[in-house]
Amino acid sequence: MKSPNRYPSAVFVGKRLLITLAVLAGVFVLSYFIPVLLLPTQICLGLVLMIALIDVLILFTAGRPLEVERVVPERFSNGDENPVEWIISSRVGYNLGIRFLDELPQQLAERYRAWQTFSLKASGSYRFSRSFRPQERGLYRFSRIVIFLKSPLGFMVRRIALEKIQEVKVYPSFLDVRKYSLLAYSDIRSASGNRVLKRLGHSMEFEQIKEYVSGDDIRAINWKATARTGQLMLNHYTDEKAQQIYCVIDKGRAMKTPFDGLSLMDYAINATLMLSRVALIKQDKVGVVTIAGITGNMLKAERKSNQMNLIMESLYREETEYKESDFEWLYVHLKKNVPHRSLIILFTNFESKSGMDRQLNYLKSIASRHLLLVVFFENTELQAYTGMMAHSVEDIYYKTIARQFSLEKRQMVRELQQAGILSLLATPESLTIQTVNRYLELKHRQLA
Numbered sequence: 001m002k003s004p005n006r007y008p009s010a011v012f013v014g015k016r017l018l019i020t021l022a023v024l025a026g027v028f029v030l031s032y033f034i035p036v037l038l039l040p041t042q043i044c045l046g047l048v049l050m051i052a053l054i055d056v057l058i059l060f061t062a063g064r065p066l067e068v069e070r071v072v073p074e075r076f077s078n079g080d081e082n083p084v085e086w087i088i089s090s091r092v093g094y095n096l097g098i099r100f101l102d103e104l105p106q107q108l109a110e111r112y113r114a115w116q117t118f119s120l121k122a123s124g125s126y127r128f129s130r131s132f133r134p135q136e137r138g139l140y141r142f143s144r145i146v147i148f149l150k151s152p153l154g155f156m157v158r159r160i161a162l163e164k165i166q167e168v169k170v171y172p173s174f175l176d177v178r179k180y181s182l183l184a185y186s187d188i189r190s191a192s193g194n195r196v197l198k199r200l201g202h203s204m205e206f207e208q209i210k211e212y213v214s215g216d217d218i219r220a221i222n223w224k225a226t227a228r229t230g231q232l233m234l235n236h237y238t239d240e241k242a243q244q245i246y247c248v249i250d251k252g253r254a255m256k257t258p259f260d261g262l263s264l265m266d267y268a269i270n271a272t273l274m275l276s277r278v279a280l281i282k283q284d285k286v287g288v289v290t291i292a293g294i295t296g297n298m299l300k301a302e303r304k305s306n307q308m309n310l311i312m313e314s315l316y317r318e319e320t321e322y323k324e325s326d327f328e329w330l331y332v333h334l335k336k337n338v339p340h341r342s343l344i345i346l347f348t349n350f351e352s353k354s355g356m357d358r359q360l361n362y363l364k365s366i367a368s369r370h371l372l373l374v375v376f377f378e379n380t381e382l383q384a385y386t387g388m389m390a391h392s393v394e395d396i397y398y399k400t401i402a403r404q405f406s407l408e409k410r411q412m413v414r415e416l417q418q419a420g421i422l423s424l425l426a427t428p429e430s431l432t433i434q435t436v437n438r439y440l441e442l443k444h445r446q447l448a
Contacts, residue, residue, distance in 0.1 A: 001425045008436040011056060012148075017155040020048050034146050052155045056358055059158040061150055062092045066120075066144055068162055070102065076140065076170040079270060081131040086116075088147075089125040096152035097215050105140035105168075108132050134170045135261040136317055137269075144164040172315045208236050236239045244285045244301040244335070244342035245439075248253040251292035251318060252325040254349040257377075259428040264377055267348035269315045271375075272430040275345070276311050278436050282443060288314055291330050293323035298337060327362035334366060342441065344370045345435070349377050353408045356415070371442070373422040378409060 024045050032035035050359040059065075071085040080428040090096060100116040110132065118435075120126050134140065145162040209225050212218075212232035225233035249272060276286040280303060287301030288311055298315045334344065336439070344366060366372050409425055416423040422442075426434040 012058070012157040012159060014055075014150060014155050014157045015050070016153075017052055020155075024048065045152050048155075051153060055151055055155040057152040058094075059149070059151065059156060063091045065096065065149065066090060066147065066160070069166065070142065070145065070164055070166060072142065072168055072298070074167055074168075075174075075429040076132075076134050076168050077173050077316055078134055078137050078266060079173050080097050080175045081132050081133050083127040083129050084126060085124060086145075087127045088120060090120045090123055093122050095122055095152055097154065098126070100147040100334040101146045101148075102164075103146070104132070105142060107134060107136060107138065107170075133261070135206075135266075136263075137170050137172065137266070137318075139169045140170055142168070152293055168317065171312055172266070172273045174273060196239050209233050215428070244287070244338065244340060245275075245279050246287045246289055246301055246338065247275060248289045248330065248343050248344060248346045248348070249293065249315075249318070250325045250348035251321050252292050252348075253320070253322045254324075254351055254355075255347075256320045256322070257349065261378075262428070263320060264349055264428060265318075265320050267377075267428045267431050268375075269318065271347065271435045272345075273312060273315060275435055275439055277308060279439065280307060286311065290318050291325045291327075291335070292321035294326045294329045296329065296333065300379065301342070302336075307415075327359040327366075329364070331362045331365045335369065338370070342370050343373065343374060343439075345373045345439070347375050350409075350412055351405075353412055353415075356412050360415070360419065363416070363421055367419070367421045371422070373424060373438065373442075374416055375424045375426060375431070376409075376412075377431070378425050378427050379405065 024041055027037055027044075031041055061126075067089040069087040069089075071087065073082055073084075074083045086102065088098065088100065096119070098116075098118055100118070104110060116128055118126055118128075145164045145166060147160045147162070149160065150157050150158050152327045174245065193314070198337045209222055210233070212221065212234050216234055218234075220236070222233050222235050249265065249268050251265060255263065255268065257264050259267070262447050272288060276288075279286045285301040285303045286307060288299045297314065297318075299310060302310075304310075340404040346363075350359075363372065363374065413423045413425050422438075424434060426439055
């Protein structure tokens with residue numbers, strides 16, 4: 001956004017002038033006892049005021065003394081460090097003292113990091129950068145840039161406010177997509193030729209017309225081509241290698257729990273984005289389902305060129321709701337909209353075994369129709385607490401409760417396994433890599 005032609009500005013008394021006036025005020029008091037000091041002090045006061053007036057004229061003679069540019073990425077990655085750069089260029093022929101403030105988006109809550117004090121040489125430029133780590137998705141709005149500048153005299157300060165409004169969307173974490181893409185490309189065991197590739201059926205993607213060979217499927221005979229050539233010809237289709245994968249994200253209140261600034265739902269969204277990229281590289285079809293209460297949203301599993309953008313846009317808009325998700329709705333929804341057997345990766349958070357038991361029958365029903373992987377979170381803070389030294393009976397009591405919760409998590413894993421449901425208990429910071437590794441493991445075992 002270009003700077004306006006007229007800068008809203010104001011003038012303030014500088015620190016140097018205040019110190020000078022304070023010294024002169026002290027001399028005036030002293031001149032009461034030493035009268036000979038009065039006249040020189042009055043002359044000095046007049047000179048100081050004249051210099052201050054000259055300083056104001058210097059500061060305001062140039063209507064646009066500066067050019068300011070804020071360089072912001074097209075979009076921010078949630079939970080990652082995103083660089084922002086500022087470039088300040090002087091348009092006057094004398095040095096300037098600058099104090100710079102950018103009014104950052106309120107979601108960042110880092111106003112102090114936008115302050116910068118520096119000297120700008122005549123007709124020179126200065127640039128600096130900061131990295132910011134957003135902790136929630138949404139629209140971030142950069143507002144005004146406020147600059148306080150001083151001339152070499154330094155008696156007065158001019159304040160300039162620039163309306164540099166810029167809006168940036170914060171998407172789920174996408175900066176590590178390249179790393180996980182390389183992970184998928186480097187994992188070539190399924191394409192090495194030493195394994196039998198699991199065929200999931202015929203696709204309708206036409207490849208070529210070829211002559212009939214004994215053993216070919218007679219249902220694919222192309223009768224028009226046969227009539228033209230006088231010999232049996234049949235359509236040849238490519239084998240379908242793609243499996244359908246749906247990442248189901250629970251938006252219930254349990255996923256609102258924060259960890260290192262991000263909610264568990266944001267960790268699940270980031271893992272979904274990375275997993276989707278790897279799965280698309282593996283030629284799988286990927287879709288997303290979100291559930292909150294008895295409602296939800298669904299993006300159909302596809303392998304289109306713009307599928308990653310569609311997934312990112314759909315996840316960008318999702319918000320946690322303070323409801324307990326109904327997995328019965330999820331079962332009915334999947335049964336209605338996903339008729340073929342697919343890999344269902346459910347990101348949720350069971351804080352207690354009783355909470356999981358309420359949903360277990362629905363999970364079993366989903367697992368009877370699909371390959372279900374339940375991913376839930378391990379409370380690392382409780383683990384750290386159990387490792388601390390107990391200094392009182394109260395500490396022993398709390399450590400016992402913490403160990404009980406940690407034990408329940410592992411009991412839930414065993415119970416899911418006994419029910420024939422795959423499970424993954426992961427810490428929030430390792431969720432992405434563990435989920436991707438489990439998906440690749442299932443691919444190698446020809447389960448997905």
